[in-house]
Amino acid sequence: MENDQGILVDLYVPRKCAATNRLITSKDHASVQISVVDVDADGRALPTSTSFALSGAVRAMGESDDSLNRLATKAGLLRNVWSYQK
Numbered sequence: 771m772e773n774d775q776g777i778l779v780d781l782y783v784p785r786k787c788a789a790t791n792r793l794i795t796s797k798d799h800a801s802v803q804i805s806v807v808d809v810d811a812d813g814r815a816l817p818t819s820t821s822f823a824l825s826g827a828v829r830a831m832g833e834s835d836d837s838l839n840r841l842a843t844k845a846g847l848l849r850n851v852w853s854y855q856k
Contacts (some may be wrong), residue, residue: 787825789837800826804838806847820845 773779785794785803795803803823808816822841824834842848 785823787828788822788841789824789828789833792825792827794823794825798826802831802834804827806842820847 771778771780777847784796785801786792787801790836790852801824802822805819805821805827807819810816820842824837828834838846839851843851
């Protein structure tokens with residue numbers, strides 16, 4: 771919600787799970803947000819990063835590693851790591 775001056779005044783802005791697109795509630799204490807920093811050719815960190823939020827349900831199912839590999843591959847951060855299997 772915004773006030774009259776256009777400033778965001780919400781105390782809590784919910785996040786969405788990057789793997790399932792479900793809302794991460796404020797009571798989900800098992801959820802994590804992982805930021806993967808971009809690096810230059812010398813391996814030094816750049817000020818930009820890509821963040822992935824994973825819900826506690828994904829982590830409880832043991833799917834967080836596979837989901838993170840899939841999301842990082844889709845974002846162009848990994849190659850030849852994740853492949854869909856029927």
